[in-house]
Amino acid sequence: MYKDLADAIESLKDKGFDHTYELGNNCITCKELDVEYTVDDLKIVETHSFDQGTDPGSESTVYAIESKKGVKGTLIMSYGMYVDREKAKLIDRLLKDQN
Template sequence: MYRDLADAVESLKEKGFDHTYELGDDCITCKEMEVEYSTEDLSIIETHKFDQGTDPGSESTVYAIESDNGVKGTLIISYGKYVDPQKAELIDRLLESHEA
């Protein structure tokens, strides 16, 4: 589908996912709007996983997300052995709310 992470992000921007979401301590924030969302306020529209080689730290996933008030953006999560457990729990809650 997409060649790499940069290609995915660029294509998603063209689809209107032009904001950047980031993991906070107990919420997900929209960087540009300085707004915090709980995981229940967000819907995952698309998910794309990338593995850039043999290094487990080079794995990443980009999520195309839409908030309940229509803000569309991307959340990029890199996986490695030093993932913050609190942020991993936040990711799990986001994925669980997507499955519900």
């Protein structure tokens, strides 16, 4: 669908996902709004993974996320050998709650 991570981010911004989410310790934060969310406050709307070649550091996933109050944003997470396992557990819980 998208040719690369930058293309995905721009397209998602066009869809209203204009905030940036980051993984924190036991929460997901929106830096622009200075708000912390629990997994229960958010839902993943879209997920897109990218592998830009043979460099293991270039593997990433962008999550289009919406809060219960309608705040839309994206969260980018690298995966593979560079993933922070504790923070990845938050995404795993969020994905599990979607099913």
